[in-house]
Amino acid sequence: MARPRNNPGDLADLPTELRPDRPKGDQIREILENLTRSLAVGTVLPSERVLAERFGVARMTVRQEVDRVVAEGLAARRPGGGTFVAEPRPSRMLASSFSQDMVARGITPGAKVLEHRVAAAEDALARELEEPLGTPVLHLVRLRTADGEPMAIERTALSLRRYPGLEDVDLAQNSLYGILAERWGVALGMVSASIVAAPPEGDDAELLEICLLYTADAADE
Amino acid sequence: MARPRNNPGDLADLPTELRPDRPKGDQIREILENLTRSLAVGTVLPSERVLAERFGVARMTVRQEVDRVVAEGLAARRPGGGTFVAEPRPSRMLASSFSQDMVARGITPGAKVLEHRVAAAEDALARELEEPLGTPVLHLVRLRTADGEPMAIERTALSLRRYPGLEDVDLAQNSLYGILAERWGVALGMVSASIVAAPPEGDDAELLEICLLYTADAADE
């Protein structure tokens, strides 16, 4: 029969109908935002078809709002699987692929590895990575370039328990996100590593070298 | 008659038909990306309906791809007006509203003004702002907080010739983007000020105070 895979009980707390005086999409988006915040990370959300039926709207209407919630970093899609709650980290707002963004702008992305060091995780970092103390971690610092111009400094910490062999990958040429997606099947939405644009020039030029963002990584369970 | 407002000649260089072996959306997105790169900033793109007719697809198909191009920062919408080419600055990739993002996550955003200084623009900054030498510029540095926790340091330079009176606005309580939109009608897509997430804690904690991003602002003509 037409029973959805995920628990129908998930729908119990959702409003039954939408107010007629406001755009349905806006209301659905708010409901989805609240839902992602109230559920545990990784929880599968009701499917688009189920939500559409629940609210009495077309699937495209639901889908458009799911798109926005995903763009906000609150949820992520798993094609063929479902849509699930993403990590609520604020750094998520910067979690996109530098390479991808540059290519979309017609700019040739590059990278220079400034630091490439493996060390055992302790206290704060281990907590951040949700790994046990002493887990080997690859500390990676890269200067990202756009058409040769230095554009950003990227600082990442990645668990080698999660990504064994990553320390041997040439990250000067490759997109980190591409590698993670390709070899470890990591969805972009699951990575909370962040990228920071650095000053191209200007009065603050002397700060270029220290402009950075500390970020840890986290991935699926 | 049904003649569109923008120049039909804009369509001359566009492909006539799409390959049947690849998703139409992907091809349309690539065409739009190339188009935005080949046209001057501020140029109005062909309308969604015109593009749909041109490629022989439904308007929703075009619209979805325009959405993505807008999300990439290559274009921006003007409701009732049209869709136009946005500034190609890489910093655009971070140009979103911190307040907005935080609210979407159910977090209360705040700000502490670290620097609030008016100075005359010279050389690099004037060029960056596309303003004449000596233009009064508001240098603003804010520590952005999420539920009271320091999350980001935001450094902005705004021309007071463009936004007269901005120096008197209380930016500790208000969203900068909200103010610009409200009082000066600036579309979010037109602002290239950027926001950088700062480390919540960790081994690099001593760098928190200097983690920053220099960015200039730019707006419509």
Add this chain to the structure above:
DNA sequence: GAGTGGTCTAGACCACGAC
């Protein structure tokens, strides 16, 4: 008033993943 983006409908077929 004509054109534009914003929203919304009620379907369709496909590829992928879980079972």
Add this chain to the structure above:
DNA sequence: TCGTGGTCTAGACCACTCC
């Protein structure tokens, strides 16, 4: 196999802007 997201259709009505 069947549910899922991914893509796509061919329309519709609205609010807004530009002329």
